[in-house]
Amino acid sequence: MEKKPKILIATPGRNKPMGPFVRSYIELLPFEKIVLFGGFLPFFYQDTSLNKQKLTRYFFTLLSLKNQKWLLAIIKRRFKKILIKEKIDCVVADYLVTGATVREACEELNIPIVANVLGYEIHQFDFVARHKQLYEDFGKYKTFTIPVAKNMIPKLVELGFSEDRIIYSPIGAREEFFKVIPNYHSKQLLAIGRFAHSKSPHTTLTAFSRVLTKIPDAKLTFAGDGELIQECKDLVLKLGIERSVDFIGWIDRAKQLELLQQSAVFVQHSVTAADGDAEGTPVAIIEAAAAGLPIVSTKHGGIVDIVINEKTGFLVDEHDMELMAEKMTYLLENPAIIGEMGNEGRQFIHDHFSMQKHIADVSRAIHNSIKL
Known part of the structure; x- marks a missing residue:
């Protein structure tokens, strides 16, 4: 042997x-x-x-x-x-x-x-x-x-x-993520990750503030911690959207699975930072797609390899918060499309990632x- x-x-x-x-x-x-x-x-x-x-x-x-x-x-x-x-x-x-x-x-x-x-x-x-x-x-x-x-x-x-x-x-993605059943009618957007320049959380928040002008009952749950957390909390107050944004800090896998089940769409606005720092392939996006959530993110790093634009989610150019807001709004207004994209994304991740x-x-x- x-x-x-x-x-x-x-x-x-x-x-x-x-x-x-x-x-x-x-x-x-x-x-x-x-x-x-x-x-x-x-x-x-x-x-x-x-x-x-x-x-x-x-x-x-x-x-x-x-x-x-x-x-x-x-x-x-x-x-x-x-x-x-x-x-x-x-x-x-x-x-x-x-x-x-x-x-x-x-x-x-x-x-x-x-x-x-x-x-x-x-x-x-x-x-x-x-x-x-x-x-x-x-x-x-x-x-x-x-x-x-x-x-x-x-x-x-x-x-x-x-x-x-x-x-x-x-x-x-681990097997338990493929078993999640999201709530496509929840109007809840979910973001999980470090509050770092390469993830540009302030861009996600600004785009979300524009979603609220058309969908006032939309919610954004933001999990994670990092050097930009206080700056982002200050921005939420400045934008006047504190009742619609929930910062919940670091979470474990059990809480992550719970949030995926409660949410309809996963969002992340990754960019190349001034010092060249950039994403590889965000684990949170792979796991969210495996859980059946369509992704709204950017044409950045390995994200382009795991999200099929207009089929399993939407990818916008870095810093294009207007188009990001438009795609987030479109999905929340069309739960049937969310379901179709979510199922396509789950299958794609299962087959390849x-x-x-x-x-x-x-x-x-x-x-x-x-x-x-």
Whole structure:
């Protein structure tokens, strides 16, 4: 019987493994797994207590005051010891920069790396400039990269990544999202995501204020948190629409499923920020489409790959709040169209962007990397 590969999942989560990709990999990848977190060169096992984390970080802080290079050498040596002790066959890195940071230690032990690639780390100008050499070195090694949007592929190739070792695969929707039954007559629009410049939440709010001039009983529920949250709350007061907008903060998956069931349409106005930051393929849009909600969003990043314009939703140009408001209004006035688009979107996501497909893509990359 062929031995099942043993993988190490490396995630930069500071206090615990976090984020939709790493949670899915921990739960669903069909391999023997070890999980490390704590930074781009992670050094904590998954079950490390908070007290032990604090003591270790305190010790590392003292070392860093004396010699930063010495500290990095200690962390790298610790990481290598874990790779050897656990007899790891492949490292699965959550984020490209994580993979690039652990590359040197893995290369010394001839261990391949598979890394997913998210939006900011390949688009944001300063971030890419700071990590350009790390990326180029990573691309020359035994690696497979998994970008979440097609428009990332040319950028990876430009950095020296081999196109035959790039696998386009956004994270998929879990099975429970396909079972949601939305309320197409609810007049409720739903937005879920970070309050960040690349998601331009203030544009969504301004467009929604124009929807209210034609549909006064429309509602917008906005879930999430971030640096622009207070600015957006101030805008709502300035627009005089506070009775129609509900900011509910961070939500868990159970609350997300509940909101999808209560809503009719999902909205998000993603844009390219001034610093180059841009979306990959928003997980929330994939999940909303899987739940049967038509999408009103922008022609941006990987969104164009997961929303079929005028069939599973509407895509407008970035910053075109007038057309966004028009499409939101049109859908709320036509619940039958909402249902048709929602069903088309659910089927499209099921056929092309399920979690099962994404896990199969990552598993294939792991097996192929071990053969390199």
